[in-house]
Amino acid sequence: MTIFIGNLSWDAEREDLIHLFGExxxxxxxxxxxxRETGRKRGFAFVDLADEQAETAAINDLQNVEWMGRAITVRKAEPRR
DNA sequence: TTTGAGCGT
Known part of the structure; x- marks a missing residue:
């Protein structure tokens, strides 16, 4: 299962997410x-945890919490379109 | 600001 994280701050880096979900x-x-055009972040990201139960816990725990100044959206990712 | 990529030797 992949986790989708939306409404990210542009200050958020890939490593920051790894640390956050690494908990x-x-x-x-x-x-x-x-x-691809501007090189800017798009404001969302994806994370996979090794343990599915940890993913569920992270989704429940981090949903709509303020992180780096923004209330992030955390849910199960949809299949790549 | 809210669902990703590979397109080639």
Missing amino acids: YGEVSKCSMPLD
């Missing part, structure tokens, strides 16, 4: 897509 379990994947 719940081992981060096996983490991607933060950039806009």
Whole structure:
């Protein structure tokens, strides 16, 4: 299962997410897509934890919490479109 | 500011 994190601050880095979700379990994947035209962050990211129960805990715990100045959205990711 | 990528030797 992949976690989707939205409404991210532009100050947030891929490593920051790894540290944040690393509190719940081992981060096996983490991607933060950039806009290909501008090179800017797009304001969302994806994280995979090794343990599915840790993912569920992280989603419940981090949902809508203020992180780096913004209330982030955390949910189960949808399949890549 | 809210669902990613690979396009080639």
